[in-house]
Amino acid sequence: MSTPENTHRERVRVYATGSCEGFEKLRESLAGHPEVELIGASASAAEGAAALSGGHLDAVLHGTRSASLPADELAAIREHTRAPVLIVASAGSSRMLEQALDADVADVLLLPQLVENVVFAIRKATHSRAHAPAAGGSGRHGxxxxxxxxxxxxxxxxxxxxxxxxxxxxxxxxxxxxxxxxxxxxxxxxxxxxxxxxxxxxxxxxxxxxxxxxxxxxxxxxxxxxxxxxxxxxxxxxxxxxxxxxxxxxxxxxxxxxxxxxxxxxxxxxxxxxxxxxxxxxxxxxxxxxxxxxxxxxxxxxxxxxxxxxxxxxxxxxxxxxxxxxxxxxxxxxxxxxxxxxxxxxxxxxxxxxxxxxxxxxxxxxxxxxxxxxxxxLFPVEEAAKKQRRLLPAFARS
Ligand SMILES: Nc1ncnc2c1ncn2[C@@H]1O[C@H](COP(=O)(O)OP(=O)(O)OP(=O)(O)O)[C@@H](O)[C@H]1O
Ligand SMILES: [Mg+2]
CATH class of the missing domain: 3.40.50.300 (P-loop containing nucleotide triphosphate hydrolases)
Structure with missing residues (x-):
């Protein structure tokens, strides 16, 4: 549901790959959603290579007919982008959900789903990515x-x-x-x-x-x-x-x-x-x-x-x-x-x-x-937080 508050949010840039039952309908709903900018869609990662690698994507939505986690399809997406991948499946099983826990997958969504739930999952995936420390790194994201x-x-x-x-x-x-x-x-x-x-x-x-x-x-x-x-x-x-x-x-x-x-x-x-x-x-x-x-x-x-x-x-x-x-x-x-x-x-x-x-x-x-x-x-939000921190001790003393 679109409220005056969320229509002002920056839209999440999503690309859709793969296919499964109900995926086309979901894509149509996402294309008309005020919080989503659906950049495009392709049947395979290879066909969408240009958009996947150059589209400034916030997330990739991948439809699969497989009942278990499609490792090859995921690897094909990873050749082009590090954006979080959400798997959308029509025939998913609990095994797929378990496999997803250990894999480089932000979420698994079993269709049918309300479009609002899907948008929420996409937002959650992009949010955790922005706040997660880089694997093996210092946690910086310069x-x-x-x-x-x-x-x-x-x-x-x-x-x-x-x-x-x-x-x-x-x-x-x-x-x-x-x-x-x-x-x-x-x-x-x-x-x-x-x-x-x-x-x-x-x-x-x-x-x-x-x-x-x-x-x-x-x-x-x-x-x-x-x-x-x-x-x-x-x-x-x-x-x-x-x-x-x-x-x-x-x-x-x-x-x-x-x-x-x-x-x-x-x-x-x-x-x-x-x-x-x-x-x-x-x-x-x-x-x-x-x-x-x-x-x-x-x-x-x-x-x-x-x-x-x-x-x-x-x-x-x-x-x-x-x-x-x-x-x-x-x-x-x-x-x-x-x-x-x-x-x-x-x-x-x-x-x-x-x-x-x-x-x-x-x-x-x-x-x-x-x-x-x-x-x-260049770092305005943090500057405000820094100032706030400087003010706090004085506040505490009074
Ligand atoms: N604000 C300024 N005031 C005075 N001189 C300036 C200013 N900005 C640039 N210049 C002068 O213009 C010259 C060209 O600037 P600079 O080398 O930064 O341009 P550039 O866009 O990097 O050029 P190129 O495309 O050749 O790399 C510099 O040698 C500098 O002396
Ligand atoms: Mg120069």
Missing amino acids: RIVTVFSPKGGTGKTVTATNLATALAKFEQRKTLLLDLDLQFGDAAIMLGIEPEKTIYDLVVAPGELDTEKLAGYTTKHLSGLDVLPAPLRPEDAELVTEAKLGRLLEVARESYDCIVVDTSPFFHGPMLATLDRTDELLLLSSLDVPTLKNLRLALQTLELLSFPKQRIRIVLNRSNSKVGMKQNEVESALGMKVRYEVPSDRAVPLAVNRGKPVVLDEEGADVSRAIRSMAKN
Whole structure:
């Protein structure tokens, strides 16, 4: 039942695979449900591969005619996504329920079921996933913040390096900066570090990637930030494949609070793998017509890729430039509000040429304040909780 309260919840993104008696009817009911966004359906996981791996799914609903747990069908889904899987069966047995206890399955639903029960089970599965510690990991589930613009020179690297530095130094977040401008990345040089190893060395190293191995390939910046730089030679970029990058980000999430990704102005394979896992996409704009034109195209591409719009934040760089264009013109061209403004400041190129992030080089500059406030905003709920905790002892004393 839809109430004014639950219609405002973010809808859960579900994909349906497989089939069983009554599954089609259930899919129809879910498609019309206000809390569910049914992304699509396919008879097998292989047929739905693109949506399963790139659909930002919250859950997969898998219909099966089997009376016992369909291990092969589950394995096929797991090739494409780590989203929780709920099995829907028309001929399930108590044996299936028992098997599900030990398997990588969020729930088993035996049809017929009221659609509300199914929606509740999906919500429960996505909720426990968001709160469960990663298996074998530290319990972290780092936020991935990707800095992108379809136009070169808009300030992606300045923003990414300074945001990551501010998170590490001023917000005390365990932060990784990943340079995904694979051919001409210059994050390391802007931070003034000379790395011995790069992302290339990591992806060509033999053996399975885990958090310890990742730690062996990062370079520490004096702010406390860890950096995984771009390959030293442009031709090495192609060895950083989509699959390798996907795994790298999953592992990085287990040991960092935040992973800031600097990018190039292209939607290449590794970038798509990053978008699939991105929690916040900082889309950089500036007050110029060609950038706006390309940003509009980029927004259309993101929509085609089913990238959730609510994860996009428009950042207006050089926001105070007097160039005959105003912020509201940017907003109406993009159909989105500007979330963060970063002013133009001479301190930036000066800091870049010194190999120091401006947030450290010129702490008091407006541009540094703007980027620090962006860093603070990335964890707003927790910030409120922290403040609450600080207030509590005083409260208890009174
Ligand atoms: N807010 C700002 N104020 C002054 N200068 C800036 C600002 N932002 C960026 N710049 C300057 O613009 C130059 C380009 O910025 P940056 O390298 O971050 O762009 P980019 O989007 O990463 O470019 P590319 O697409 O080539 O990677 C920098 O060298 C910097 O000096
Ligand atoms: Mg750059």
